[in-house]
Amino acid sequence: MRPILRAALVAVVVVSPAATLALDVAGADPVRVAGAARTLDDYRHFRTASIDLLGRMPTRDEVAAFERPDFDMDRWIDAQLGGPAYVERLTRITMDALRLEPNVNFTNAPSELYRHDVLGPDGKPVAVFYRENQRRERPETDGEFCLSPDETGVVVRPRQADVGTPKKVTQKLFDAHTVLVKPWWLYRDFRTKDPQQLYGAAWKEPDPQFRPVESLLHDADGKPIPAVRICREEAATRDAGHVYASGRTKAPPKDAKLPGGRVRPPPLDRPYATQHQGEPVACDTRLGLDLAPDCGCGAGLERCVPSDANNGGGAAFYYPNHMPLGPGLPLDDVRQQAQRWFPYWWSREVVRYLGDLFENDRDFREVLTGKRTLVNGPLAQFYRTIQRGNCCGPEATFGMLQESEPLFDPRSVPADLEPHDVSTWKAVEDRGPHAAGILTMPMFLEKYASARARAAAVYNDFLCKSFVAEAQQLTPSTEPNLMVRPGCKTCHATLEPMAAYFARVEPGNFVFLPQDRFPVHTGACKLDKNGKMSGACTALYDPAFADAKGATLRSAYGSPEHADATPAGLAREVTRMPEFASCAVQRVTSSFLGRPTTEDDRALLDGLTDAFVRSGFHMKVLVRGIVRSDAYRRSNNLASSDWRGGGP
């Protein structure tokens, strides 16, 4: 019925206006002769294909080329496949489903620098950078700002207003407890002994997308900042420090006078510090910050990210909030919080990864299974050093002092990418044994923070299935196993085993919990006589699935086998399922047809799926099939108001 109607409509549309126009401009329009062979339907098809494959409407010249007798539509379609607009279109389809852009701040204590102004010897404010909880050997400042309240007149705390009245700090104190450093955000050659290439001066043509905020580049008088003043401990450049034990094991009495005018007592020694005093500790780990006064931000402060304030909202760099046409065509230019710097690049990593997949027409299954990725300078900095600061908190109780099997092996990071090489992207062929496409990228793991959210995203976006609860009365239950609890089991019987694949990736984080230290069932964590587990155990093991003998790793109860298979196992399983291919085909076809597909499209979808799978999951085959199909040609159907002769 539809093709017949369509033919009739075209006839009406084409013939009717021509007859009318003959009254006005008969013989006056040379264009008509040139395009006489093309029907309105042909023009609409060309315009539709241009919109879908060129990413814009055709120009007058392109329309003129289309009108030439030798124009080959199929050849034109093939020429567009793989072009930037095609890549952007397919990336957009995937991103519309996954929505992998950050609405999160990310920072970890070892990498976060705060800036606080103190009064210098001449009474002018002097900006000093420092880290929260930095260990120092002076009891007056251990775990605090490097100048004590007695020395500055104020109690300096991150994210809190100063308490007290500032007083001048002597040069001697500055020299004793702070140093001047030429950091990575100011100097291109920050790794050299005496950096000279200052941003905005000798640093010629810095990457246009690398733009520190003015307050990091110039002082209050507008003069360029040649070096930053930072607490001496934070300026340490070594890779490994030493566990420090102060000898303080008991808290002072409440009314005791604290050293240096500090308002909270200096930190006490942890048992670990006492037992391992003097042993080496990696400086880019959380343990390094917590235990080693000789651990700092590394050469040129590479292991740290600056902010221009003493609060969590301090700014660091400019980059756009909106760039729907890509980073080269931003819609704005915004001074951004330091804590959004890495999440911004996590999102770009996903876009780059997808773009590479489509541009090079790789096997689409790599979206979940691929080991490779692409990184730029900030991502190289992140994977090389910053991500290591995420570990280890509760993991340390289980003997993991630094991440032993990271999802992205820092050794795979290209060594020649500097933090300010923002526009330079390099391929990393193998991130590590646990890498699994986008599933192990920070953006996915932060956007979908829990194991269940991660599994549900895969279920929805790559199998095109939804969890729909059955309509039944929920009854109160204490059953912790949601796979059997009435009312829950409808969805959770499927969800929990899928979520188990993510049990080894810490929730809200991307620290990998290796099997040897974190078995699915452990006797190291168990319920005490009061039915409680220790705090470190509770963070990683589930008290709801624990007894007096042991406990189960969080999210693993649905399938211990899946937990050990890791996200890479889920990727393998999902891409083997027939729904994976049909979901990809359905999603792309629906986008190109501009409507949800229905059962009426079954033959088309089956044919496309068959061709897609036989091709080895190559998108170009799929898109070529869609754009050449009759269904696509008909998809720009005319609305009834048009063929009835509506408006002008």
Next chain:
Amino acid sequence: MRGGVAGAAAGVLVASAVLAGCGAPAERVAPGPSAPMPVLAVVAEDTAPKQDLRLVPPEVYMRTYLRVFGGLAPLDVQKRARGADGAALFDTWDDYVSALGFPDYRTDVPRQTQTNALMVATFERLGVALCDRALEHDLKAPKGGALPPLDARLVFAFDLPADDVDGPGFASRFDVLHRTFLGYPADRAPTQRTARFFELYRDIVAGHAKAAPRSRFSPVEAGWAAVCYGLVRHPEFHLY
């Protein structure tokens, strides 16, 4: 007291009604007319499934807009569209980005696939800015300067005749605009599109000639600007 009397009377009435109901014959439904209903008119009903035209993705709309504006970057277009003449033709892209239907992945706002009042108003505002600035660029020579050559013009890639334009003269120029915005020759358009736009053009020219206060556009310029508005806001520009 009064209430008691009323209550008694009501009871009598109810009892009477019940008795009357019991004794009445059963109601019957009257049969319908034996002859068919007379045909007053025949209206054709289209039962074929319809597919609405789809909304051009906002990325495509914006890329096309930038290209028509001379292939500039968004922030350059914003600067040029805003101008320095106080015309308030354009705000900022940030003001339009959500109204145009872009998704916001950060807050899980999906892309919009259908128009709405705010989106249509935004199309109108952006379209007017494009047409006005393009007309200034293409058809208004700077003081002491010349008009750009035809192939360097953004939208109005034709010269204006010295005299008032006639039907054929309008049609050939309208075809240029029609191809620019809608991607096909005007003579393929449904209905009497060229004639209707010519009528619009003449109305604007005539109305503008007597308008007060005077516009920065001449009547002819205003006429072509109006034609441009009509095409850049045309449903076929936004749908496909």
